Amino acid sequence: MELRFPLILDGATGTELQKRGYTGDIGAEQWTLAHPEAIRAIQRDYVAAGSQVLYTPTFGGNAVKLAEHGVTADVADCNRRLAALSREAAAGKALLAGDLAPTGLFLSPLGNAAFEDLVDAYARQVAGLEEAGVDLYVIETMMTLSDARAAVLAVRAVTDKPIFVTFTCDQNGRSISGTDVTAALTVLQGMGIDAFGLNCSAGPEQMLPQLRRLREYARVPLIAKPNAGMPVIVDGKAVYDCPPEQFVSLVPDMLACGVMIFGGCCGTTAAHIAALRDALNGASVTPPAPRHTDLLPAATEKLPCYLPADAGHGPVLSVTPELEDTLAAALEEDFSMVALRLTSPSDAAALAEQQYMLTKPLCLVCDDAAVLEQALRVYQGRALYEGALPESVLLPLAGKYGLLF
Secondary structure, eight states, X not given: OOOOSSEEOOOOSHHHHHHTTOOSSSOHHHHHHHOHHHHHHHHHHHHHXXXXXXXXXXXXXXXXXXXXXXOOSOHHHHHHHHHHHHHHHHTTSSEEEEEEOOOOOOOTTTOOOOHHHHHHHHHHHHHHHHHHTOSXXXXXXXXXXXXXXXXXXXXXXXOOOOEEEEEOOOTTSBOTTSOBHHHHHHHHHHTXXXXXXXXXXXXXXXXXXXXXXXXXXXXXXXXXXXXXXXXXXXXXXXXXXXXXXXXXXXXXXXXXXXXXXXXXXXXXXXXXXXXXXXXHTTOOOOOOOOSOTTXXXXXXXXXXXXXXXXXXXXXXXXXXXXXXXXXXXXXXXXOSBEEEEOOSHHHHHHHHHHGGGOOSOEEEEOSOHHHHHHHXXXXXXXXXXXXXXXXXXXXXXXXXXXXXX
């Protein structure tokens, strides 16, 4: 699919549903299926205002979130039916993006979920969205790399349709899990996503500094989907007070940052999308201009770690019962990265448990292709490779997981 830029997404769904009677007593997905006229009206208004892409109303449609509201057996069907409502609203005038959002589950040490639990939760959702014929996927409001990576892998297991990913972060560019959005960008564009950006948590003014930071690392188009300002609580409800004309006032600055895809999140309305349409009329886009093209784009789960090609590591570590102490000592040494030898599936499992410690890039030393892929699957950063495996084995792993070799 060829996407034309600038591309205009839709605006808020949740706050618009609330205006039409949704109270949060049941899941938004269940309420939407019971009140289909609400989402049809919201999304028709967005298309009329200029949206070229509609998000399916499936923010809480992964298997974990649906189970919290008692939906366990028909995850795929629920998502298919919800996407069908958006297809009706689009009426052939807008593309349909299958919307995947956080599971709320965390890996060790913040939680006890296994990574494959996350992949499965998204896979069941993706099955329904694929059946509905969505045109692309949006993985949004991400707070952890584990959720984002799991969703990407679930989508890529069944289709090569475009994938957009947006994170939410604080004023320092960190998600609630401590991941810097530049690290998330580095990891995910290595996995072949088609665009990356930010949504929610902030209005345009607060989002702009982080978009400027992302521009220095981005090799894919950037996305800006801010809230209608920062919410204030009035009579117990969040009120967004950024009017459409103010909402689009920083569009030229965002274009200069490499933003090529625009939309609105909480508090935005069809009027905000119409203002975006007018502000982008005749505008030309400026692709991102990464500064570090001569460096290896490695990353831990928390931070980007761009390295020269001749960067070295200390002695190669082995997985033992003392791995935690061994890693701690190696991280204190004066080397650019840590090298870890993997020889068995249990070694990859040990990496999954201890990876939270890593503050330097990880180089995997492994001559078993299956073990290497297992490690790459569970490692939430972007790893380097050293070993004897042939390029024919490594290239697919580079495309799927961003492996550097």
